[in-house]
Amino acid sequence: MKKIGKTYIFELPPLIIGSAGVAGKKEGEGPLGDDFDMVFEDTTMGQDSFELAESAMLHDAIIRALESANVSPKDVDFVMTGDLLDQCTGSCFALKDLEMPFIGMYGACSTMALTLCNSAMLVSAGANICVAGASSHFASSERQFRYPLEYGGQRPPTAQWTVTGAGCAVVQNQRNIDPENLQNAVKISAVHIGTITDLGIKDANNMGAAMAPAAARTIADFLHDTQTKPEDYDLILTGDLGLTGSKLLFELLQEDSEIDIETQHKDCGTMIFNLAEQDVNSGGSGCGCSASVFCSHIMKNIKNGTLKKVLFVATGALMSPTSTKQGQSIPGIAHAVLLEK
Incomplete structure (x- = not known):
């Protein structure tokens, strides 16, 4: 490495x-x-x-x-x-x-x-x-x-x-690797372990707001480290900010780093449900959200060539029942994985 x-x-x-x-x-x-x-x-x-x-x-x-x-x-x-x-x-x-x-x-x-x-x-x-x-x-x-x-x-x-x-x-x-597996393999070109980011959000019913600052930080740091731009990627995939957190992510990147990812961005939390019909409010969350979306839908689209370069940035709200009851804020974290066909 x-x-x-x-x-x-x-x-x-x-x-x-x-x-x-x-x-x-x-x-x-x-x-x-x-x-x-x-x-x-x-x-x-x-x-x-x-x-x-x-x-x-x-x-x-x-x-x-x-x-x-x-x-x-x-x-x-x-x-x-x-x-x-x-x-x-x-x-x-x-x-x-x-x-x-x-x-x-x-x-x-x-x-x-x-x-x-x-x-x-x-x-x-x-x-x-x-x-x-x-x-x-x-x-x-x-x-x-x-x-x-x-x-x-x-x-x-x-x-x-x-x-x-x-x-x-x-x-x-x-x-x-077995040569038979090489044709359908997807390479992990780079990884980025995120840094805890806490802007003081305490509302457990607004985890998108708690996680968005960490996502913005990781994406900005990754693009800076690799000297790349959003348009270098077919997809910048977050998981799972939901509708509210995704909007905040765009605002934070624009204000802090003058980075615009709206064209390339999708979020697992808004992809997995039909927000207008399934009564899920701001979208999906949970460890299984980005895991199930990435390991099925995204991987299949990389393998078939629809997607060639994907920056996968999963986000987490680092709270617990104990910290919430004690009135602590909700720190956020986001880790990034670069995937290529």
Whole structure:
């Protein structure tokens, strides 16, 4: 790796050789429904709790990603996944029977980019195959961070809907790749671990405002480090600022850095739902939002050549039930991954 500013450029880029994105019923009814590798009509997944249902969904995404890469669990050096539940229990129970070396990671809704960044760096450092993933479930997240579903609280327009979904990507060292996998591989050209940014937002129903400053900082830093412009990319993908956070992102980049990304920008939180028809207020959120969108819809469009150069910037609101009850602000984080066909 070569470090420029805060960005790491890979001289021999790690390759994503397989991926899978799965989702729940509501997500399957949205604009991207046909691109998910699996849509589960029963979001309890036949389990005794919503938390176990989330684990079952992540387990399914991991197995599908490994199958798409023609990789066995015994061939995996490290698996890195995360979720929104206390102590990453969603990931722990998803992986406990798969016999793979496990690293749990928490980056809130930025977790998919965080696990991808670390997978790429471990592969660059000598590992052969790493698995990166993330998950969330509407019901398990709601009762941890907000209210029991039975409460029926009203949501303000800035609120976002936690996605029931999971995504997983298999990253391999380019030196060891099977030639049959090379044609459909996607290279990770660079990664950027974000810096915590806190402008004092305390409203848990406006996470887009909490995360937008971190997204603006990471995007501006990445473009500066790589000496590139927004028009150099087919897509600058955030996840998941929602409608409110995306508008704030544009304003912050224009005011602070004179950068205009509106033409190239899309957000996983506004892509996964039909905002006008699905009653999700400002859009989707949760670890599973960017994970399911990236590992299905985006990866398929890179592989088929529709997208050739994508800057994936997943965003996270680093709050907890404890910090919220104590009146603390919501720090934001955003990690970036550069992907090319």
